[in-house]
Amino acid sequence: MQCPSCGATMNRHAEKPIKGHAEDTTHYDAAIGGTVAAIHTCPGCGKVATELEPVRSA
Amino acid sequence: MNEIRPLDIPVILGTTRKQRMSFHAARFVYGELQKRRGVVTSLIDIGELALPVDDAGEGVKDARFSAAMERADAIVIVSPEYNHSFPGLLKHVLDSCLKEYIHKAAGVVGVSAGVFGGARVIEHFQPVLRELGLVSIFWDVNFGGVDKVFDPGGQLLDPAYIRRTEKFLSELIWMAKVLRYGRDNVPLDKE
Numbered sequence A: 001m002q003c004p005s006c007g008a009t010m011n012r013h014a015e016k017p018i019k020g021h022a023e024d025t026t027h028y029d030a031a032i033g034g035t036v037a038a039i040h041t042c043p044g045c046g047k048v049a050t051e052l053e054p055v056r057s058a
Numbered sequence B: 001m002n003e004i005r006p007l008d009i010p011v012i013l014g015t016t017r018k019q020r021m022s023f024h025a026a027r028f029v030y031g032e033l034q035k036r037r038g039v040v041t042s043l044i045d046i047g048e049l050a051l052p053v054d055d056a057g058e059g060v061k062d063a064r065f066s067a068a069m070e071r072a073d074a075i076v077i078v079s080p081e082y083n084h085s086f087p088g089l090l091k092h093v094l095d096s097c098l099k100e101y102i103h104k105a106a107g108v109v110g111v112s113a114g115v116f117g118g119a120r121v122i123e124h125f126q127p128v129l130r131e132l133g134l135v136s137i138f139w140d141v142n143f144g145g146v147d148k149v150f151d152p153g154g155q156l157l158d159p160a161y162i163r164r165t166e167k168f169l170s171e172l173i174w175m176a177k178v179l180r181y182g183r184d185n186v187p188l189d190k191e
Helices: B022-034 B063-071 B088-094 B119-131 B160-185
Strands: A011-019 A034-041 A048-052 B011-013 B043-045 B074-080 B104-111 B134-136 B141-143
Touching: A011 B160, B011 B022, B022 B043, B022 B074, B022 B104, B022 B141, B022 B160, B074 B088, B074 B119, B074 B160, B104 B119, B104 B160, B119 B134, B141 B160
Parallel strands: B011 B043, B011 B074, B074 B104, B104 B134, B104 B141
Antiparallel strands: A011 A034, A034 A048
16 A cells, blocks of 8 residues: 555554444455454554455455 | 654543643653653643544544544553543543554553552553553553642652653653554564
């Protein structure tokens, strides 16, 4: 992911489970029991961004 | 390690009550942080945020508080102990953010009129910090008998707190540096 503030390549350093949201069929992961948000940080300016992980097949 | 950006470590004053002695503790820690080279800090009074209380998370998020948490490399939470735990409004404010906290350091300063110095509120905070993605340090500052630690004008009466706070901040800054390096440079391992 590119930083929306400064354009640098962001580092994907965490995944945070967010329980529930079963209605989100694109992102709901039944194995986790929720969606998973990937956390990205920009090494240039410190900006934080998230993106929901798509569902992975077992 | 990125040495260009100074570490950003705001101090959060976690109570809105009138005549709150935690204000003196927060201002003292804020002042000690200002003395650290390579650190920028600010004092955030949750009483100035005025978050709605009829919703949560993104529904009540304060843009300035969110931006401050995003900029932060670590946070200091100054919390009084009310009936053995933290103020509900402080929890409400902290819960308004999430991604902003991930893999950042947190230190808790406990304040109480009694002898335990907020030890119980600091313990109560540990599972909350973990769920928010914050990394707790093992040094605390306990302002017990706080009405005797500061005079009514906020002047520190017990110089031992200078040494205790120095240790607390050194650990917090170390953790903030390490976690910034990790956030900036160490990707999550993929199977």
